[in-house]
Amino acid sequence: MTFFFEVLIGGLLAGVMYSLVALGFVLIYKASGVFNFAQGAMVFFAALTFISIVERGMNFWLAIAVTLAVMIALGFAIERVVLRPLVNQPQITLFMATIGLAYFVEGLAQGLWGAQVHAIELPIRDVPFTVAGVNVSQFDLFISGTAAVLVIALALFFNYTGIGRALRAVADDHQAALSIGIPLERIWGIVWAVAGFVALVAGLLWGSRTGVQFALTFTALKALPVLILGGFDSIAGAIVGGLIVGAAEKLAEVYIGSSLGLNIGTGIENWFPYALAILFLLVRPEGLFGEKRIERV
Amino acid sequence: MFYREAGQFKTTYPADQQILPIRQDRYALGAILVLAFLIIPFAASDYWFTAILIPFLIFALAALGLNILTGYTGQLSLGTAGFMAVGAFAAFNFVLRVPGIPVLVAFVLAGLTAALVGLAFGLPSLRIKGFYLAVATLAAQFFIEWVLIKFGWFSNYNSSGVITAQPIVILGYEFNTPRSKYLLTLCIVALLALAAKNMVRSGTGRAWMAVRDMDIAAEVIGIRIFRVKLLAFAVSSFYCGVAGALWAYAHLGSVEPAAFTLERSFQILFMIIIGGVGSILGSFLGAAFIVLLPILLDRGVHLIPGIPRDLLSNLEFIIFGGLIIFFLAVEPHGLARLWQIGKEKLRLWPFPH
Numbered sequence: 001m002t003f004f005f006e007v008l009i010g011g012l013l014a015g016v017m018y019s020l021v022a023l024g025f026v027l028i029y030k031a032s033g034v035f036n037f038a039q040g041a042m043v044f045f046a047a048l049t050f051i052s053i054v055e056r057g058m059n060f061w062l063a064i065a066v067t068l069a070v071m072i073a074l075g076f077a078i079e080r081v082v083l084r085p086l087v088n089q090p091q092i093t094l095f096m097a098t099i100g101l102a103y104f105v106e107g108l109a110q111g112l113w114g115a116q117v118h119a120i121e122l123p124i125r126d127v128p129f130t131v132a133g134v135n136v137s138q139f140d141l142f143i144s145g146t147a148a149v150l151v152i153a154l155a156l157f158f159n160y161t162g163i164g165r166a167l168r169a170v171a172d173d174h175q176a177a178l179s180i181g182i183p184l185e186r187i188w189g190i191v192w193a194v195a196g197f198v199a200l201v202a203g204l205l206w207g208s209r210t211g212v213q214f215a216l217t218f219t220a221l222k223a224l225p226v227l228i229l230g231g232f233d234s235i236a237g238a239i240v241g242g243l244i245v246g247a248a249e250k251l252a253e254v255y256i257g258s259s260l261g262l263n264i265g266t267g268i269e270n271w272f273p274y275a276l277a278i279l280f281l282l283v284r285p286e287g288l289f290g291e292k293r294i295e296r297v
Numbered sequence: 298m299f300y301r302e303a304g305q306f307k308t309t310y311p312a313d314q315q316i317l318p319i320r321q322d323r324y325a326l327g328a329i330l331v332l333a334f335l336i337i338p339f340a341a342s343d344y345w346f347t348a349i350l351i352p353f354l355i356f357a358l359a360a361l362g363l364n365i366l367t368g369y370t371g372q373l374s375l376g377t378a379g380f381m382a383v384g385a386f387a388a389f390n391f392v393l394r395v396p397g398i399p400v401l402v403a404f405v406l407a408g409l410t411a412a413l414v415g416l417a418f419g420l421p422s423l424r425i426k427g428f429y430l431a432v433a434t435l436a437a438q439f440f441i442e443w444v445l446i447k448f449g450w451f452s453n454y455n456s457s458g459v460i461t462a463q464p465i466v467i468l469g470y471e472f473n474t475p476r477s478k479y480l481l482t483l484c485i486v487a488l489l490a491l492a493a494k495n496m497v498r499s500g501t502g503r504a505w506m507a508v509r510d511m512d513i514a515a516e517v518i519g520i521r522i523f524r525v526k527l528l529a530f531a532v533s534s535f536y537c538g539v540a541g542a543l544w545a546y547a548h549l550g551s552v553e554p555a556a557f558t559l560e561r562s563f564q565i566l567f568m569i570i571i572g573g574v575g576s577i578l579g580s581f582l583g584a585a586f587i588v589l590l591p592i593l594l595d596r597g598v599h600l601i602p603g604i605p606r607d608l609l610s611n612l613e614f615i616i617f618g619g620l621i622i623f624f625l626a627v628e629p630h631g632l633a634r635l636w637q638i639g640k641e642k643l644r645l646w647p648f649p650h
Contacts, residue, residue, distance in 0.1 A: 035428050085626035091428070092373055093629050096570045099563055100621030107614025115611075221435075221559070228432045271443050274436035278421055281433065285424045296513075 007254050008247055013140035015246020016147045017209070020202040021223035022230070022238040023150065024195040029232045030171045031191040032083065034094045038102040040220025042196060045109040046071055047203030047212045051120050052113040064200075071196030074105075079189040106217060120208040143205050150201060151239060154194075158235075163190060171233070225273035229280050231290025240288060245273045300643040316494060333483055338476050346475035347548075349588060354479075354486045355543045357584035360568040361493050361577065362536025367566075368575035369497055370529035371509030372422055372430060376437035377537050378561035383411040383441060384538025385545035385552055386451050389460040393453060400465050404485070404542045411538020412531040414441070419530030423523050426512075438559055445554040452553075461551040478547040485543065489536060494577050496532070505529055506575075571624055573633025582632040590617065 021043060028036040050067040054060060082097055129138060158164040169177040170187050178184050203212075206219055226245050230237025249269050286292055300321050307313045317323045341350060363377050388407035391398055418437040425433055445451050445458065452458045465472040465481065472481050496502050504525045507515035516522050545552045564587060572583020594613050628635055 082622050089629050093625055097622050097625045100618045103614050103618030107611040107618060111608055111611035111615060224432045224435060228429050232428065271436055271439035274439060278433050278436055281425045281429055282421060285429065
């Protein structure tokens with residue numbers, strides 16, 4: 001039983017990592033209806049920029065500030081160069097544009113900083129400790145704490161600031177928001193900048209876990225089942241979806257994988273979250289917390 | 298002035314319903330076919346066959362398949378490469394395990410196998426829509442890749458999962474030179490393209506487009522959405538499956554599941570976006586663009602001296618991504634639309650209206 005709980009908790013904590021990336025997707029989808037495939041590339045770009053300037057001798061906190069500034073600039077630049085010419089295009093076109101953007105950002109990151117693998121040293125040690133007989137990693141707990149703070153901060157930002165209210169208005173109805181004088185372009189720029197900030201947080205945490213390398217861009221693929229499970233436009237969905245996917249993935253790996261006896265376990269995590277998400281979707285086609293779609297002829 | 302239907306009167310129903318109603322278009326297509334079948338086989342070098350022409354044709358076929366699903370039926374799919382992999386491995390296994398089976402029959406069976414798999418992954422499309430479905434098709438991509446790597450049976454227990462295509466022998470003639478493989482590919486692609494063109498002009502195609510434009514309205518006027526969507530998945534996967542089989546047999550010779558990754562699916566998606574969503578011609582134009590672009594980029598970037606090697610590949614990434622964004626911003630309906638605009642201009646020239 002202890003073993004079960006250990007696997008479960010390990011999975012839940014790993015799920016939080018997925019949620020962090022999924023959050024960035026949700027923010028952008030909510031505000032602009034764009035399915036931003038470049039989020040993974042942004043995570044990679046943020047982490048690589050941060051570690052490269054730290055390795056060039058900059059102070060840790062200063063480097064975070066500089067990287068944040070770079071990500072915000074990137075967010076506004078994307079709005080200006082990519083989104084603005086594509087206003088009123090179908091969603092699939094915008095989606096394709098973000099795939100192009102992903103290529104661009106990946107190439108830019110590696111072109112600027114090189115393709116070596118870096119290690120990030122965060123000031124938290126990755127030592128396990130024991131609660132009621134269950135081993136928990138301190139680092140994982142720190143990540144969960146960060147995610148919680150992030151979600152609370154975003155919730156406050158969305159609900160209690162003027163910009164947050166404008167963001168929600170834009171998410172509800174672009175045209176109505178425009179007609180009451182909300183500057184759509186600036187709002188989109190802000191959303192992309194916030195998504196860049198989330199990418200920075202995700203990049204730091206993922207980077208310190210796996211090292212900063214090109215594989216970070218694949219975190220986007222990890223976040224997709226989380227997204228469809230939770231619903232594209234729900235922050236709560238991103239967190240709950242992440243927890244479900246993380247836990248289910250680890251449990252499936254350990255229990256289904258070994259019990260089938262087919263030597264089937266390894267690699268199952270590549271597709272299992274997707275299969276799980278599809279099962280959920282068959283019951284709730286908009287994900288767990290996604291906005292209900294009303295279809296009219 | 299040069300391109301005008303003036304004086305061409307349609308006096309019969311068949312004349313009214315032909316694929317290319319304007320005489321000049323028919324001449325142009327005839328010229329292209331003559332060029333492809335009679336001139337290129339003798340004019341092109343082996344490099345052209347193996348590096349450009351054969352991949353172009355196969356990609357065009359896969360793009361055609363994806364276009365049927367995404368462009369005509371409106372179901373965004375990211376699993377194209379997965380269905381290609383099914384086709385390649387199915388063809389390999391049919392030839393391997395059914396003694397004396399003709400290769401072309403194996404290709405058709407491979408396409409049908411891919412169609413079956415496509416049907417299975419198309420099932421959720423009744424309830425799931427839009428991007429949710431797109432992500433769901435990713436499941437197909439990852440699952441197929443995983444199955445092909447995990448179970449050795451599919452690659453005849455090759456330790457690294459590589460399949461080596463058997464020689465293509467049809468009626469005693471062995472297709473072993475790049476030229477003959479090109480001609481074989483060309484025949485298959487031309488036939489399937491004709492079939493696709495006719496499908497999208499028929500009632501089936503109309504039903505697909507009705508579902509794409511608004512599925513609820515389509516249902517109201519009596520189109521059985523589920524059947525129509527599943528049919529689109531099956532036909533699309535059939536095309537992708539045949540393309541995959543050709544990829545293994547006519548292009549690479551030996552492939553592994555890693556040849557059919559998500560990257561490949563995106564590549565084919567790019568083709569239809571750049572070529573033109575919902576256009577047969579667009580599939581070909583897009584395939585040509587995506588096949589030629591990296592080659593041209595590679596050549597072009599090398600002209601600038603003094604750039605280190607690793608920066609070069611990243612620069613290609615940047616230019617490729619930038620070009621795609623640029624293209625979408627300038628002409629979101631793709632090359633096919635540009636072609637249409639050009640034709641319209643030619644009709645009116647030298648007058649402005």
